[in-house]
Amino acid sequence: MDEPSQVPGVIASPAALDAIHELVREVGPVMFFQSGGCCDGSLPICFNDGEFVVSDHDVLLGRVGQCPFYIDHRQYEAWKHTQLILDVGEGDPEGFSLGAGKDKHFIIRSRVFGNDEVPSI
Amino acid sequence: MTLTEEPTTATSAASPEVFIAPGRPGSLVQVKPRYDNFIGGEWIAPVKGQYMANVSPVNGQPFCEVARSTAEDVELALDAAHAAKDAWGESSLADRAAVLNAIADAIEANLEMLAVAETWENGKPVRETLAADLPLAVDHFRYFAGATRSLEGRSTEIDKDTVAYHFHEPLGVVGQIIPFNFPLLMAAWKIAPALAAGNCTVLKPASPTPWSILKLAEVIQDVVPPGVVNIVTGPGGEIGKALASSPRIAKIGFTGETTTGRLIMQYAAQNLIPSTVELGGKSPNIFFADVMDQDDEYLDKAIEGLVLYAFNKGEVCTCPSRALIQESIYDRFMERCLARIAAIRQGNPLDPSTMIGPQVSVQQMEKIASYVEIGSQEGATCLIGGKRAHLGGELEGGYYYEPTVLKGHNAMRVFQEEIFGPVLAVTTFTDEADAVRLANDTLYGLGAGVWTRNGNLAYRMGRAIKAGRVWTNCYHLYPAGAAFGGYKISGVGRENHQMMLEHYSQTKNLLVSYGTKPLGFF
Numbered sequence: 001m002d003e004p005s006q007v008p009g010v011i012a013s014p015a016a017l018d019a020i021h022e023l024v025r026e027v028g029p030v031m032f033f034q035s036g037g038c039c040d041g042s043l044p045i046c047f048n049d050g051e052f053v054v055s056d057h058d059v060l061l062g063r064v065g066q067c068p069f070y071i072d073h074r075q076y077e078a079w080k081h082t083q084l085i086l087d088v089g090e091g092d093p094e095g096f097s098l099g100a101g102k103d104k105h106f107i108i109r110s111r112v113f114g115n116d117e118v119p120s121i
Numbered sequence: 122m123t124l125t126e127e128p129t130t131a132t133s134a135a136s137p138e139v140f141i142a143p144g145r146p147g148s149l150v151q152v153k154p155r156y157d158n159f160i161g162g163e164w165i166a167p168v169k170g171q172y173m174a175n176v177s178p179v180n181g182q183p184f185c186e187v188a189r190s191t192a193e194d195v196e197l198a199l200d201a202a203h204a205a206k207d208a209w210g211e212s213s214l215a216d217r218a219a220v221l222n223a224i225a226d227a228i229e230a231n232l233e234m235l236a237v238a239e240t241w242e243n244g245k246p247v248r249e250t251l252a253a254d255l256p257l258a259v260d261h262f263r264y265f266a267g268a269t270r271s272l273e274g275r276s277t278e279i280d281k282d283t284v285a286y287h288f289h290e291p292l293g294v295v296g297q298i299i300p301f302n303f304p305l306l307m308a309a310w311k312i313a314p315a316l317a318a319g320n321c322t323v324l325k326p327a328s329p330t331p332w333s334i335l336k337l338a339e340v341i342q343d344v345v346p347p348g349v350v351n352i353v354t355g356p357g358g359e360i361g362k363a364l365a366s367s368p369r370i371a372k373i374g375f376t377g378e379t380t381t382g383r384l385i386m387q388y389a390a391q392n393l394i395p396s397t398v399e400l401g402g403k404s405p406n407i408f409f410a411d412v413m414d415q416d417d418e419y420l421d422k423a424i425e426g427l428v429l430y431a432f433n434k435g436e437v438c439t440c441p442s443r444a445l446i447q448e449s450i451y452d453r454f455m456e457r458c459l460a461r462i463a464a465i466r467q468g469n470p471l472d473p474s475t476m477i478g479p480q481v482s483v484q485q486m487e488k489i490a491s492y493v494e495i496g497s498q499e500g501a502t503c504l505i506g507g508k509r510a511h512l513g514g515e516l517e518g519g520y521y522y523e524p525t526v527l528k529g530h531n532a533m534r535v536f537q538e539e540i541f542g543p544v545l546a547v548t549t550f551t552d553e554a555d556a557v558r559l560a561n562d563t564l565y566g567l568g569a570g571v572w573t574r575n576g577n578l579a580y581r582m583g584r585a586i587k588a589g590r591v592w593t594n595c596y597h598l599y600p601a602g603a604a605f606g607g608y609k610i611s612g613v614g615r616e617n618h619q620m621m622l623e624h625y626s627q628t629k630n631l632l633v634s635y636g637t638k639p640l641g642f643f
């Protein structure tokens with residue numbers, strides 16, 4: 001039986017990578033934290049790097065455009081069968097997140113891992 | 122969300138007229154082209170002179186501009202609040218209650234106007250704003266007017282000559298960040314206890330819904346002393362942060378998602394101030410087999426109880442978005458529920474016969490669509506709905522999503538994460554123990570519903586579910602006086618109850634000796 005292939009827990013679309021590149025140029029390094037709960041829950045929240053204090057229990061899901069992408073360890077357990085794909089959506093961010101360019105915000109799309117895939121985190 | 126359990130009957134045959142959209146000829150609601158911040162009882166232009174378009178989700182069209190404020194504007198609001206805090210904090214309980222009652226009266230006198238404004242702002246059906254959001258907001262101010270009159274300190278006789286007096290003292294100036302799902306009611310939930318306890322507040326409404334609360338300010342500006350309530354609109358990342366991290370606030374209240382909730386608590390920790398955070402949930406709604414023992418009014422109520430996931434288009438922190446149905450009745454019960462869901466009237470929320478309107482924003486609508494896509498990948502079965510609704514005409518540009526039901530299992534992400542839309546995830550359980558296990562198999566613990574004709578079972582379930590509110594044979598009732606708040610990662614603190622007066626107060630202890638004898642140590 002083949003070894004399952006290691007795939008990143010989070011990847012970014014070309015549009016998201018462009019937006020991160022622009023954002024970093026404008027405001028310096030940034031970080032992402034996957035949110036949950038009501039209102040803007042389920043959205044990735046983008047902060048200036050270091051704005052949000054990460055705990056020892058948060059999971060570093062991966063890096064997107066060299067920026068760290070974290071998720072709460074409890075939420076990771078519930079989400080770990082899916083790969084997160086950082087992308088860009090229409091409209092300004094509605095909460096505390098930095099935007100992804102003019103009238104754009106970061107969003108998450110998801111893909112359920114195949115049986116032959118395991119996330120590398 | 123109804124005030125009482127009396128059903129709000131939808132007038133069917135002779136439908137009342139559709140309300141005219143705000144700003145249009147004949148509308149109850151006047152709209153100015155541009156709104157400034159409400160600071161110190163006046164309308165103050167943003168320091169940097171920037172404004173942002175405010176869009177109605179009903180048609181996706183901008184209808185006014187509001188201030189795109191910056192940190193400087195937050196400072197102005199804090200200046201006004203600090204200038205007002207001593208006089209307000211020292212006002213008598215009778216005077217405070219009078220102001221809260223006057224706010225309630227002013228809202229009530231403008232109830233239809235504010236209900237139509239709220240519907241245009243958020244997209245929620247006017248039948249909900251008329252029957253729930255606005256009446257509940259009115260009642261909330263009256264409840265806290267009453268609560269403040271009954272506020273009593275305590276004294277303890279430590280010994281014959283020594284007395285410990287405990288006084289409630291206001292915190293001073295508080296910051297409050299309001300969500301987009303109930304812009305006016307959540308403002309009432311936050312403003313009323315803060316004012317009742319003698320504090321001044323600086324509020325930031327949610328970015329998608331900044332306007333209806335400014336209409337509220339127009340209605341109450343003559344009855345609230347200047348500087349006691351201040352409202353600053355703008356992007357969360359800029360002014361939300363400026364407010365929440367300000368060393369000039371004594372408490373921060375926030376309703377929203379978990380990451381910002383943590384950030385708010387982080388800022389509060391850095392300033393050594395308290396915070397209240399309400400962060401949502403994934404509330405189970407549990408139906409035991411005996412609900413179908415008879416085909417009666419109660420069964421009808423239980424069916425409606427399931428369909429309440431579509432209330433406010435699912436944009437509710439306590440949305441009963443996870444239905445757990447005992448397997449022995451699943452087919453029969455769901456058949457009845459799906460028929461009721463199929464009868465939901467979706468359309469212009471200004472039409473009093475409309476039951477579901479648009480999602481609050483294009484961002485939210487697309488998030489819902491992405492979740493339904495995940496559910497499909499995970500193997501969930503779509504029983505009804507599952508796509509964006511195109512309503513044509515002027516509504517074509519609005520953000521409508523069909524009421525949707527996905528059948529699956531509790532480990533799926535659509536069962537584990539708040540979708541914040543009209544999407545119900547449904548599964549079955551075998552027995553009481555299985556129901557408890559599934560109900561608690563979630564990161565969240567804000568709300569839950571239990572439906573059974575067996576009072577003993579209902580009680581055991583209510584106590585076994587790890588959630589702050591367990592509706593028993595009802596759902597989506599939010600009366601003032603019933604404490605509301607989360608277990609687990611759904612948040613910290615409670616709202617909607619007189620205990621809030623404690624949360625918005627400091628305790629001052631005067632420890633007084635009436636004796637004259639020295640201690641004798643020195």
